[in-house]
Amino acid sequence: MLRLKLPTDPRWVNIAEKNIDEILTDHAYCEQKAASAAISFIISHPELDELTTAMAELAIEEMDHFKRVHEHIVKRGLKLGRERKDPYVKDLRKFFSQGSNRRRHLINNLLTAAMIEARSCERFRVLSENISDPELADFYAELMKSEAMHYTMFFKFARQYGAEVCDVDAIWEDFLEYEAIVIAKYGKKEQIHG
Numbered sequence: 001m002l003r004l005k006l007p008t009d010p011r012w013v014n015i016a017e018k019n020i021d022e023i024l025t026d027h028a029y030c031e032q033k034a035a036s037a038a039i040s041f042i043i044s045h046p047e048l049d050e051l052t053t054a055m056a057e058l059a060i061e062e063m064d065h066f067k068r069v070h071e072h073i074v075k076r077g078l079k080l081g082r083e084r085k086d087p088y089v090k091d092l093r094k095f096f097s098q099g100s101n102r103r104r105h106l107i108n109n110l111l112t113a114a115m116i117e118a119r120s121c122e123r124f125r126v127l128s129e130n131i132s133d134p135e136l137a138d139f140y141a142e143l144m145k146s147e148a149m150h151y152t153m154f155f156k157f158a159r160q161y162g163a164e165v166c167d168v169d170a171i172w173e174d175f176l177e178y179e180a181i182v183i184a185k186y187g188k189k190e191q192i193h194g
Helices: 010-016 020-044 047-074 089-092 102-130 134-164 168-181
Strands: none
Touching: 010 020, 010 102, 020 047, 020 102, 089 102, 089 134, 089 168, 102 134, 102 168, 134 168
């Protein structure tokens, strides 16, 4: 379903488990950034009623996920660390030219969001299948399903709003190839995309 070209090496979970405070902190901020991104779609395109409604719901869901990750942090006697940059996302954004018109910029952002959700879904699957903590394994199996739905939603909107502007499916295929090159640089840090 995700069609990602390069799967995550399951050994990445060993890095995550050895640094569970770091992976949970990074995950919490990924959820916060996803909520912020949803709000940014509303601010940038308030005229798109269907998108605005979906993004309002998504912002609430993502902040609920943040809250739940934070609960796992507290439960383990850990503290939420400082927010850190996500170089994977920065690298993904380089795929799209900055000179696009407003509609094309929306499509680019929707495809970027879809890719982030797809990779997060895949990483959560790897965590759920390989982490030794059964509570976290169940948690990541549940969130994997949410990420899959988010990926599907963003891709659907990209197709919907891009139908008369560009060939979204062709762009997505090229973007998948590009993402495989990008993600090959990561997977060695205690970050969801790292």
